[in-house]
Amino acid sequence: MASRIGVERLSPLEPVYRSGSHGRFEDGVEVALSEIRPGSIVQVTAWPGEEQSAAAAIRAVTGLNMPDGPGGGVVASDQHAFGIAPGKFIVTVESEGLVAALVNAIPPAMGAVTDLSHGRTIIRIEGPKAEWVLAKFFAIDFALPAFPLGAGRSTSHHDIFAQIQRTGADRFDICVFRSFARSFWKALCHASAEVGYEVQ
Amino acid sequence: MLITCPYCGARDVSEFTYQGDGNRQRPAPNSQDLDAWNDYVYDRLNPAGDHNEIWQHSGGCRTHIRVVRNTLTHEISAVQPVRPETKPSPVKPAGRRGARP
Numbered sequence: 001m002a003s004r005i006g007v008e009r010l011s012p013l014e015p016v017y018r019s020g021s022h023g024r025f026e027d028g029v030e031v032a033l034s035e036i037r038p039g040s041i042v043q044v045t046a047w048p049g050e051e052q053s054a055a056a057a058i059r060a061v062t063g064l065n066m067p068d069g070p071g072g073g074v075v076a077s078d079q080h081a082f083g084i085a086p087g088k089f090i091v092t093v094e095s096e097g098l099v100a101a102l103v104n105a106i107p108p109a110m111g112a113v114t115d116l117s118h119g120r121t122i123i124r125i126e127g128p129k130a131e132w133v134l135a136k137f138f139a140i141d142f143a144l145p146a147f148p149l150g151a152g153r154s155t156s157h158h159d160i161f162a163q164i165q166r167t168g169a170d171r172f173d174i175c176v177f178r179s180f181a182r183s184f185w186k187a188l189c190h191a192s193a194e195v196g197y198e199v200q
Numbered sequence: 201m202l203i204t205c206p207y208c209g210a211r212d213v214s215e216f217t218y219q220g221d222g223n224r225q226r227p228a229p230n231s232q233d234l235d236a237w238n239d240y241v242y243d244r245l246n247p248a249g250d251h252n253e254i255w256q257h258s259g260g261c262r263t264h265i266r267v268v269r270n271t272l273t274h275e276i277s278a279v280q281p282v283r284p285e286t287k288p289s290p291v292k293p294a295g296r297r298g299a300r301p
Binding site: 070 | 206207208212215259260261262263281283
């Protein structure tokens, strides 16, 4: 890890990222779209039987205390963690260098730590119509009782895998493969046009 | 058709990939038993009723699951993870034709 070449992170959305209000916004915008660019996006995979130890290691490094159970997650000011599959978690924090800290805390006998900071793009949708817009993409229940704050869901929109975390009452962060991010972003803009959207 | 993933809950079948007959028993890699290999590669029960199947939640948590699906009605009577460590509680359909436990 120490010999990693520093490659600058570039947004795949740059050519299509147009700040301002779009779509039918005469009566105001009802969702806001943005790309959040956390310094670190890391996936932790615990070997079978080591799930609790890996969650404890994430807690020790970041202070994030994930609830047990499928899709359990937690949101702190600028760091998030949630379960995406049995024994698998995504952790994002504002600062770079999380992967090195987690590699120290999670030995190979406990699990694997993968740096996805360059491999994933996180798109945020926020606003009173966020659930409405996302319901057009994914066949899962976005209502607050079914999808509580902090929880994560793994699903896909056609062949674009998406790991979604609810990071606020009407705010979702969608983690997609970087190479699909621009296409997904354009689709999300089209789907948001009817309610009026603002790109921040 | 909905399949209730043990991790994700009920999801549309389009998120899942069929991974084949769940009744197959793979012979040991060094087995010379041609009948056993023939059974493994070719022989299928093809029941009209409950059928043991392996599916993967490929569009979600990517877990492999054992599913008992009725081939006539598509009713799914049992779902459990393939990996025994994550098995919550074994559900076995008792005495049903074509669904070898």
